[in-house]
Amino acid sequence: MFTSYSARPFVKWVGGKGQLLSQLERILPIELDTDSFTYVEPFVGGGAMLFFMLQRFSNIKRVIINDINKNLTDTYKMIKSCPDGLVLKLKYLDKEYKALRDEESRKDFFLMIRSRFNEYDLSELDRSAFFMFLNKTCFNGLYRENSAGRFNVPFGKYTNPTICNEDVIYADSELMNKCDVHILNGDFSQTLNYVNEQDLFFFYFDPPYRPLSSTASFNSYVKEAFNDAKQRELADFCRMISARDNCLWMLSNSDCSAKNPKDLFFENIYEGFDIRRVYASRYVNAVASKRGKLTELVIRNYRTSVKTKIIQSAI
Known part of the structure; x- marks a missing residue:
């Protein structure tokens, strides 16, 4: 018999969050432990965070996942x-x-x-x-x-x-069928169509990472590049949903300023939000010496406290 404890990503995926789950879990909103909520993942990728959330929180009311890669979403x-x-x-x-x-x-x-x-x-x-x-x-x-x-x-x-x-395939299928999972294909912004004013929503954004150098670009895994303009568009989207009282979000991306202290791209476009660093290991690099531990950014519109307070950043 297949049970959901085996559920995990069914594909290998660059930038997968499996190794970071314990760090991300510690900084999730406290409301998720007590209130029913809709989980939204606009860049689902391999689904490490998705399958973690589905197993960690039995009070998820609905799930919206999206990716621009149609082959991936069709496989889901x-x-x-x-x-x-x-x-x-x-x-x-x-x-x-x-x-x-x-x-x-x-x-x-x-x-x-x-x-x-x-x-x-x-x-x-x-x-x-x-x-x-x-x-x-x-x-x-x-x-x-x-x-x-x-x-x-x-x-x-x-x-x-x-x-x-087959253990993973059946476990993933079982888990997705236990919850109301909607699978979308297209731009991340379409997930906003599923947001209402009554329910609590938690968004986790894991977009294609901004390259740390000109030779480290893995952010175009479909023909449409996710460039700096798209990163700014995503930041604007995050500010827009932050204006809603019922939307909490967390976002991961590369730590460009750790590589180049003058590169404050994310610090600038997410100014006013909570920005912290987590440690990750990266193995996808043609040069072996450039693989290993590095920091990544986690950005949130809330701070973990007795009761989460949404950061209302200037728009």
Whole structure:
């Protein structure tokens, strides 16, 4: 029997929050322990925070998740509504891949699936299975698109990847079906359409991180770049929902001023909000010496106290 304790991200994802969950949990709003609320995650990515929140808080009334990557959001939908079909297709891909005994044959199989993924008009179920297969067999589990919107990450040379983890798929499906989960695809701003004036809302924003250097950019995992203009647009969105008495939010991003003390980009656009740092390990870098511990920013419109007080920053 599959139970929700196994629920966790079903794909590898750059910037995943699994290692930061204990630090983030300590600075969540105190209201979440006592009041029913709607959880909103406009950049859901791999879902580490989503599955943590669903298991941590039984008083979540509704969930709104969104991502600009349609292949990702369609896969969430398939896991929620059709886990049996997805498991069946992934088991077939797993069997075919692992029957190949040499690296060149596995690479050819990977490239064939990647070509079909990019070129063919596939069913949502087939596309989701291919998406998960490519994620587990490509280099570092990256997702990246070229300017034409084609997935272009190279082969990862893995001999025995976990292509089908049915325990995780069924646990994630079970958890998403226990709650009223709405899965959206598009710009983060559309999540505002689900906000009303009666309920408590908690937003967690984990957007594509602003690069710490010109050679460290992993913030364009779809063809539409999330550049500084989009970062400012997100800051404006956060200020807008802060004007509502029932919206609390927390946001993660890179700590640019730790790399360059003169780079106060986030300190400026989120001036007036609570800004603190957490420690994270990052492993996605072509240069091994540049991997390891670094700080990230966590920005909030509240401070943890006996009763959370929303910071009303100037708009």
